[in-house]
Each structure stands twice: as C-alpha cells, then as structure tokens.
Amino acid sequence: MNYKIIDIHTHAWPLKIAQKARENLESVFKITLAAEPTVDALIGFMDKNSIDISVVCSVATAPNKVKSINDWVFSIRSERIKVFCAFHPYDENWLNELQRIKEKGDGIKLQPEFQNFYVDDEKIYPIYEKIEEYGIPVLFHCGHELSGTMVVHSSPRSMRKVVDKFPHLKIIAAHFGGFRLWDEVEKFLLGTDVYMDTAFFFGYLPDEKIKKLIEFHSPDRILFGTDFPLIDQKKDIGFLKTLDISENLKEKILYSNAKNLLRL
Numbered sequence: 001m002n003y004k005i006i007d008i009h010t011h012a013w014p015l016k017i018a019q020k021a022r023e024n025l026e027s028v029f030k031i032t033l034a035a036e037p038t039v040d041a042l043i044g045f046m047d048k049n050s051i052d053i054s055v056v057c058s059v060a061t062a063p064n065k066v067k068s069i070n071d072w073v074f075s076i077r078s079e080r081i082k083v084f085c086a087f088h089p090y091d092e093n094w095l096n097e098l099q100r101i102k103e104k105g106d107g108i109k110l111q112p113e114f115q116n117f118y119v120d121d122e123k124i125y126p127i128y129e130k131i132e133e134y135g136i137p138v139l140f141h142c143g144h145e146l147s148g149t150m151v152v153h154s155s156p157r158s159m160r161k162v163v164d165k166f167p168h169l170k171i172i173a174a175h176f177g178g179f180r181l182w183d184e185v186e187k188f189l190l191g192t193d194v195y196m197d198t199a200f201f202f203g204y205l206p207d208e209k210i211k212k213l214i215e216f217h218s219p220d221r222i223l224f225g226t227d228f229p230l231i232d233q234k235k236d237i238g239f240l241k242t243l244d245i246s247e248n249l250k251e252k253i254l255y256s257n258a259k260n261l262l263r264l
C-alpha cells in the first residue's frame, strides 16, 4: 500500500557549515552519514523515498546561538519542510524566542544531553508552562546517545514527571521514549498521552518486541521519524511497511498523527 509520509525527525545545516557539521556528527557518533546534512540533500532523499513532508529539528548547544540558528531555520520553512526550532532553557531571551517560534515555526527541539539540563529540573517548569500555554510541540531527545552516554538527562522516569505535571504540553519523546531504555519506557511512558517518534528504534529490538511496544501505546501518539541524514529513510519506511501491525495503524504513524499534531 502507498501511504503519505511525514518524517517528524530530520536534521539539516546551512550550506556554509554543512561540511563541518558532517565531520562533527561522523566523529561523535562514529557513523557515516547517508547524505550531506543540507536541505537540498534532504529534499532529494524525500523525493527518492516518496516522503511528502519533513520536520527539520535544530539544536542550539549554547544559549547565544539560538537566535541566529532560528533566523536560518525560519528561512527554510516551506510546504514540504516544517521546522522544530532551536531553543535553550538557559537562554535569558527565551520568552522572546518563544514568541518568534509561535509565529514562524512549527515546534521546538530540546537536546538535554548537549544542552546540559535535566528534563525534570523544576527551574525549567515556568518555560514548560509557557510552551504549554502557546500549544507549541516540543521534541526531546530521549535516552542514551548513539555514542553512549554516561548520564541520561532525559530518562523515561523523569519524562513521566513532566508528562504528569504538564498534561497539555505536546511532548514528543524521540527514539520511542528513550534510546536503549525501552524497558523503562514500557514502565513509565507506554499508554500515556506522550507522543513517541520512531527514530533509532527499528532494528534495535526484536521485531516482536517492537510490535508489542507500538501496539500498547496510544495509536494516535506514534510518529514516524528517522533522524536523517544519520540514516537513509528508506530503511525505516521499509521496516514499518512490513511490520505485522494493522494498515490503519501504519497510516496513522506514517502520516495522520503528524498531520494532526502539526495542524496541516
């Protein structure tokens, strides 16, 4: 069956720093990227893999980088490219930036490992409160890093505290709730209202376990994501299409759930 597809989790960098970004990613994660980390390469792969829309997620590793990153992020937004903007909890201008994101973006990306904050740090709660009030989706990197992490700043257990405290905050817990922490995901996040994306999830557990986790979560709360260009989207699309779950659920994961979340 042919589905429309939205990829909720991709990355791209401005042309002039793409080569440096590529070198960084490849050395930190010890991988070879599937493509150049640029918007042009992303669109080329979207065409090749019949993906209608991709969401580019941008991370600011320091508070003073947020504004300039988002100036670029807003400029790439189009019919087929949606944007989860850079945002930093230690940015003293966070409220201004949140207003710009509300007007010109589609959501926020937070990376607790690279941004050095714990998701359940109560000092950040006023920020969550405002994001919740604005109705802006926020995608968190969750769980371990591909490179291995000493401290996990975004465990399923700590994410659950945020979910309970902010029931209307549109949280997307990347990597199906927590990379390599799926037993804990099962205990703390499965069946809650939290969105989970599928980036770096397929192939990391036996197929039966993946099927079970997907079928036990709310069918409206699972989003297809790939982390392109870390991988070619083709691999994960192929996996999902052949997974033994209903056609209706596949359609929701690949398209409808993200369409509703992004209000397209």
Ligand SMILES: [Zn+2]
Binding pocket: 009, 011, 057, 227
């Ligand atoms: Zn990512």
